[in-house]
Amino acid sequence: MVSPTDFPDTYKNGALTISYDNLMEISQGGPVVGRLLIDGEIFGNNLLFGGPFVIEKKRVYIPLFIRKFCVTGFKVCAINLESLSYELISPMEDVIFLDYSDNGFLYYYNTLGEANGKSKSIPLKV
Secondary structure: OOEOOEOOOEEEEOOEEEEEEEEEEOOOOOOEEEEEEEOOEEEOOOOEEOOOOEEEOOEEEEEEEEEEOOEEEEEEEEEEOOOOOEEEOOOOEOOOEEEEEEOOEEEEEOOOOHHHOOOEEEEOOO
16 A cells, blocks of 8 residues: 555656655654655755655656754645746645645645545645
8 A cells, every 4th residue: 555654666657757765764654755866866955755746747746854943744845847846835744645636636644544634635736
């Protein structure tokens, strides 16, 4: 079963390859994060990303791990695959488990498993 603690580390679709490098748990039994590679190039030198991610049109929606003084958590990061620019589009959550996109919205859980949480949604970037 795909979850923030167990997800594929490589995705290929045509010419696009998205993969993770140096995956590690942020705490015992907690989400796994690592560096993100898009077509073999590191995206965001000092950024750590979790999974799973959702691809919709020309964007990747992926949990970005945030670690600041006394604050840790995740925000949904929308990466434009053409320009490689990104934008944070969700509030901070302890965990973000992306589920699916539908009718212009991205659905996710803020727990490690969908059975334990309530689905939330945010608008997709256009």
